[in-house]
Amino acid sequence: MDADDLHALALSRPTEALRIAHEVLAGTPSDAEAAAAHHAAGLVHRDFGDIREAVAELKAAYRSIRRTTDRDREDEILATLGVALVMGGQTERGLAALDAVVPGRTGVLAGRLLIRRSWVLGALLGRYAEALADAEQAVESLADTGDLIWEARAFQMRAMVLLAMGVIDRADNDFARSEELFAKSGQEVEYADARQARGAAAFARGDLPTAMQLSDDAQQLVERLGVLEPDLYANKCLMLLAAGLTHEALVGINSALERIEAQRGSSARHAELLLCAGLAAHAAGAFELAERRNRDAIRLFRRQQRPWWAARAELALLQTRFANGGRTAPLLRAGQRISAMLDELDRDLAAEAHLLTGRIALARNDSAEAVRHLSIAARARKRGLRTRGAGWLAQALLHQDSGRSRGMLGACRQGLSLIEIYVRTLGATELRALATAQGAELAAMALGHAVEHGSGRQVLEWSERWRATVLAIPPVRPPADDGLVADLAALRDLTQRMESSHDRGPGKSHQHRERERLESAVRRRVLLTPGQLDERRERLRIAELLEQLGDRTLVELVDLEDQLYAVVASHRQVRLRPIGPTSVATHALSHALFALRRENARRGRHELLLDPIGARLESALLGNTLQRLGDGPVVVVPTGRLHAVPWSLLPSLRTRPTSVVPSAAAWVRAMRAKPPGVDRVVLIGGPHLSAGREEVRRLAELYPDAVLLADGSATADAVLEAIDGASLVHVAAHGTFRADSPLFSAIELDDGPLTVYDFERLKRAPHRMVLSSCSSALGGPSGADELVGLVSALVALGSAGVVASVVPVSDPATVPLMLRLHEQLRAGDGLAEALARTHESDDATARSFIALGA
Incomplete structure (x- = not known):
């Protein structure tokens, strides 16, 4: 194997190249053969991360090649040594070696040497103008030479520099060309590197799903190669x-x-x-x-x-x-220094530095210095994708500091609109929810201004502007992916076997590892779902909301700096009412949920008095807003931290129809939702419920034409097919909420758990759904003020209303409750009205359910 072949092998199949190099050196190689072997070994050690060994091998290669007459190979080895020295922290010595071999070279050799120096200047030292000049010459030198590998490296090097300079489209074209050439030449490691670099370009362009897909592809390849x-x-x-x-x-x-x-x-x-x-x-x-x-x-x-x-x-x-709370004068001086330094090195990164320095100055009441730095950062809002978010935040802070509220609110709107565009590029519910956190500060700034001015209408507008944002965008179904369907089916089968097995031996830990692998595979597939950029979010129109409310009263809770406020909308008026510390409300909620869980489980010796517990919760949540509620139905919009409130436990709402919604806009959409043209009822009975069979049997007498899935027929495929677009679905099955991963919250069916990921594959969610499952109303708070879970998924998919529980409930006690509920539904009541009529008893089970939606 000649030197070029061994060099190429070191970059495509490094383990094999290292073995061959050692075999060559173990014999009696010529100086040229020894140089080639040491050179290949040095490349492998360098790419494996062992720089000391790499430098030692490359020095040995240089000593061997100098005993020959091959000056071109000598220059190449010295250039490779120069790269390794810079990577090892010996920057001056490494650059000196590279500068010594580049001048006067032409053709293919010049291209090879220029690529190495360009990589050092750009990737390691951030000297992009010099790096681009070298890369441009390298591409020109290697074009049409037939040397596919080095031509690919030239394109990749130029792409890396262009990407660092923000020239994304040209960079992506060069990365694609290098990827193609590496594939043709069988360079697996470098192909993987080009693929992940294309991911970096997609990321810079704002296409996160594509970026993650390309990165995952590259990671799988390098892990297989052990690099x-x-x-x-x-x-x-x-x-x-x-x-x-x-x-x-x-x-x-x-x-x-x-x-x-x-x-x-x-x-x-x-x-x-x-x-x-x-x-x-x-x-x-x-x-x-x-x-x-x-x-x-x-x-x-x-x-x-x-x-x-x-x-x-x-x-x-x-x-x-x-x-972490730093507000010192030395911190401000450091910010000033680093801002000035980055003005010379990277003006996009400088925008972040000026924003930080301005914020430190604001915290220190140094208004003049704050204005200077925030003004510089604010100018970045008109530049590229990397800087616009920081620019709008800086602009909002500037206006806030100078008391220009209109300008501040305008900057907040612009910044939030920018983040909404980004959210729409994401298809996965989890990523969308998490992305909303980027707008939390802008939303809180505007909301704080509205609260300070005591305008209930403004508080409602800004609360809705960044509340349940994900639900306001049409959901993106995961692509038709046989692998996803297969992984979900395998996960159901494995989970069912684990739960039915009493084995605690070594096989059990293997099953846990396999479940983690399957869950990771499912999650990874869904996270890569691309968004739909043509989606538009419909804004809440308060006039329409007030008209829709009629005799209802809407109470929207707002949490701002651990203070709870209530916006009360009724009789065409919107008022703001302060409540008290949010921490007091969350503590009262925790106590109430504990009491309900204890009573439902019948674990205590003495029965807890739920009424005083409910009264304390009512005071902490609603304060003096009760006098504004009137006598009609109530629509409640809680915060994410207070989503699991058992509202019928509150004395004033015990028998009053109460609908719970993630936002006022979501309630308006639910009110507009039209039921399917065909009235189709589906009754589902899952396994292991002590009274589940009785519950479904009794409900089947009320709905003789219903689709009935129970006693072994309630499998995932059958359930998904039956409920898709149904008018009413009732599920009597165990439910589980996964706080660690809410999208794996599930309903237990005959062939295993039906997760939120399964529900997201529905073409159309059921119009109304009753879940007599344990804790089925729970969700995981995420992002700014989003919820991720089973009910939120159903609402996002188009369900107008859902009845679900906030704590585990007693199976036998649920049967009469559900029968009363459905009797009222058949009589024409809505979900909230029907559920309210079941609350006439003091039963803890009845108080554990809430009606979500319309």
């Missing part, structure tokens, strides 16, 4: 953080960091991973860890003479200190 690619893990960490998947980002980047440290890998790449690990720790609220990571990264970047990277890491450090 550590730091760029891949660094870019994926940034993608996951942008998606709000903080835990996944932290776990992934810490794993990569441990691997590179164990391998004593590239000092340059180690520093980059430290920076990403600091960003992930910051997002997770682990500020002390984030500060340690950032300090370590800064020290390495400075030692490596990489000013752009050092400035980026220092900005991350200052952001962490500010988030």
Whole structure:
């Protein structure tokens, strides 16, 4: 095998190349053969992250090649050594080696040498103008030479520099070309690197699902090859953080960091991973860890003479200190210094630095300095995608500081509209919910202004502007994916076998690992669902809301800086009422839910008095708004933290029809929803309910034409087919809420759990649904003020109303309750009216259910 073939093998199948190199060196190789073997071994060690070993091998290669007359190969090996030296933190020596071999070279050799220097200048040192000049010359030198591998590297190098400079479309075209050439030449590692780089371009363009798909493809390939690619893990960490998947980002980047440290890998790449690990720790609220990571990264970047990277890491450090309460004069001076430095190095990143510095100045009441820095940051709102969010926030802060409320509100609207566009690029419910957190500060700023001015109408408008945002956008069904369907079916089968097995041996832990793998596969497939950019969110029109309410009263709760407020809309008026500390309300709710769980389980020796518990909860939630409720039905819009309130436990609402909705806009949409043309009732009885068979049998007498699925026929496929577009569905089955992963909350069927992921495959949700399942109304708070769970999925898919419980309920006690409920539904009552008539008893089970929607 000649030197070029061995070099190519080192980058495509590194383990095999390293074996061959060792075999060559174990014999009696010529100087040229020894140089080729050491060179290949050095490349493998460099890419595996063992820079010390790489430098040793490349120095040996250089000594061997100098004993030959092959000056071209000598230059190539010296250039490779120069790259390794820079990666190991010896920047001056490495650049000197590269600068020594580039001048005077032409043709293919010039292209090869220019690529190496361009990579060092751009990827490691952030000197993009010089790097682009080298990359352009490399592409020109290697075009039409027939050397596919080096031509691919030239395109990839130019793409990397263009991407760093924000020229995204040209970068993507070059990445696609390099990916094609690497595939043709069988360079698997470099193909994976090109694929993840295309993911980075998609991420920069704002297409997060495509970015994650390409990154996942690349990760699967490098893991199969056993290669550590730091760029891949660094870019994926940034993608996951942008998606709000903080835990996944932290776990992934810490794993990569441990691997590179164990391998004593590239000092340059180690520093980059430290920076990403600091960003992930910051997002997770682990500020002390984030500060340690950032300090370590800064020290390495400075030692490596990489000013752009050092400035980026220092900005991350200052952001962490500010988030952790830092407001000192030295912090302000550091912000001023880093802002000035980034003005010279990266004006997009400088916008973030000026925003931070302005905020520190505001916190220190230094208005002049705040205005100076915020004004610079605000100008970025008219630039590219990376800076517009920071620019609108800076503009809002500027107007707020100067008392220009109209300008501040306008900036908040513009910033939130920008985030809405981003949310619509995402198809997965989980990602959409998490993305809303990016607008929380802007929404709170505008909401705080409305509360301060005591305008109930303004508070309602701004509360609705960023409440249940995900539900206001039509859901995107996961693509028709046989793999997703197969994984969900396998997960159901495995879960059922685990729950029916009493085995506690070694096989049980294997089953748990397999369940985790299947859940991860399902989640990954759905997260990659692309959004639909043509979607439009319909704004709430308060005039229409007041007209729709009629004799009803709407109470919308607002949580602002741990203070609870109520917006009361009735009789064509909207009023704002302060309630009290949110913490008092959440404590009262926890006590009430505990009491209901205890009474439903019949575990206590003494019966708890629910009425005084309900009265305390009522006071904490509604305060003096009760006098404004009138005598008609009530529509309640709770906050995400208060979504599980058992409203019928409140004395004033005990027998009053009460509808619970995630937003006033959602209630208006539910009121508009038209039932299906065909009146189709579906009754479903799941396994293991002590009274489930009796419940379904008795309901079947009320609905003789209903589709009945029970006694083994309630399988996932049969249930999904039956309920799709049904007018009324009743489910008597055990329910589980997964706080750790709400989209895996499920209803237990005969062949296993039917999860939220399954429900999201429906073409049309049932018009109305009754879930006599345990804790089926629960959701997981996410993002700004979103809920993720079974009921929220049904509402998003178009269900007009759902009856569900907020705590586990007694199976036998549920049967008469459900019969009374359906008798009222058949008499023409709506869900809230029918449920209210079942609350006439003092039974804890009746008080555990709420009516959601219209």
